[in-house]
Amino acid sequence: MSDTQTLDRAAQAMALVDYRDTANLKQLPTRNGFGEGLLEAAQANRNVIGICADLSESTRFEALKNALPEQYLEIGVAEQMLVAMAGGLAAVGKIPWIASYAMFNPGRSWEQVRTIMALNQTNVKIAGAHAGVSVGPDGATHQAIEDIAIMRVIPHMFVVVPCDSVQTKKATLALSQTFGPTYLRFAREKSAIVTSEATPFEIGKAQIFREGADVAIVACGILVYNALIAADKLSRERGIECRVVNNHTVKPMDEAAIIDAAKTCGAVVTVEEHQVQGGMGSRVAEILSAQHPTPIEFIGVNDRFGQSGDPVELIEYYGMGSAAIEAAALRAHGRKRT
């Protein structure tokens, strides 16, 4: 966008890039940030290692594999083995990052995650690649849209869903330095980079990316960008001002930030590339219904499976595009108690 309008103060405080400037907006897959962050973490601490299950390119393990082969293990197509072996390595002091498609790890390896990582409280880090329907043509078998639910239900887990590749790198570094079983989720396709190097990141601390007092849009992952676009349009076209919260840490969730958003705005929309049932938005609903009942609209996949298709086409079809978010914000706004 060429207008001279600057971003609002919240966005400036977060050092966001001008996400409205579509022509100059950089796009990179969030998984790239994982590859970069992992290499840096492994360079800083030789106990940080990567274990790969035959997907070194897809998961962006390649940088580590090439630069520090002694901190990299390849075990073939064996995702349960990934978790169990990493549990052993962690028990002896390593900090293993294990990565596959989210569908298979933690999808296939769930009970190992629960027992060996969480009940055991071992310092194993899962990187779940290719999450969401935006995986595209591979179809439903490869589109993990239940992974947040099955991870957030396990005690002790950290569950983090960063909004862009720059933030994914920061999350990878921060999680590498934080003890505890961890699930970091990212996507396959290129997506808009809305944060900058200067944007802060702290595990468990939600971020206000846009200020507004009419509706709170609480989003995570690559759809944060769609939420910002929807908020911008609602402001320009309807004079409705949305607070946009980048709720990157699904567990432990920043309850204070969620309650503050609900109190300030009186209506909430949650946005995630995941099943509505059991996802990030469900956690928001759990928090608010107990502590500050507020009308909520949920953006996500509604109890269906994905399918083959173009990523953007699928995001739209399953109702997660910016227009769907706008409509949900209007519905939430209409439900506000006056």
Place this chain on the structure above:
Amino acid sequence: MQTLTPQRLRELDLKATDVREGIIRALLAAGSGHSAGSLDMADIFTALYGHVMRHRPEEPNWPQRDRLLLSCGHIAPVRYAAMANFGYFPVEELLTLRKFGTRLQGHPERVSLPSVETTSGPLGEGLAQGVGMAQAAKMDGADFRVYVVTSDAEHQCGLHWEAMMTAAKFKLDNLLCIIDRNFIQIDGSTEEIMPLEPLADKYRAFNWEVFECDGHDIAAFVATVERAHAVKGKPQVIIAKTIPGKGVSYMEGDYTWHGKPPNAEQAKTALAELAATRERILAHV
């Protein structure tokens, strides 16, 4: 099974070329997908659909049909191309591969397309389901056979070995596992990523009857299937030696073709090579 006459063999060799063409066209149209494994299983899928299996394309859910499970779902294009070429649906439908709304999902789905028997793509799950189907046939006294096509790298999945044990325990001689032994997986050679050899001995140790054959020699494959069918009281496996990308020279033997489609130029070359192959087969009277 009928006897495989030289005439019939030639027809099948031609069909395998049609199947490879279908794979190339579908992958080109899709703009993504798995070339190497799809091409290297074209001869075996042609033999299965064209000669070995009892099935009715016009009645895909015929209860007496032999069951064919494709465990390594990423090579769906070969199954789709074989199905199209043996009358399950028009060859043109192959061009919908991986597109929104298609029955030909990126990885095969049971609910979308009758007779694919199960949804696959997540590796290592086909044999276990085949064990269930073969056991059900035993329980019902049904005489259909169960064929499970697996990739080699699927043998790195634990469940596959659980299935091997179970098949032997229940003496499932109506179960035939066929391995696409192409020695590749995504990150490189299977023997570097996670060694599988001695694979035949491992199956023998699990009480399976083991056969090996050239996966590009339809006559040899059919003869091997006949020997496998004669086995009583044990599940059988055919380790089919294949060349990844078989039939398209620039893909042959190159693992980097595991998960990518040809571009327009590459597809043109591939189709020209396949046309030449067809001419060679026709010239051989």
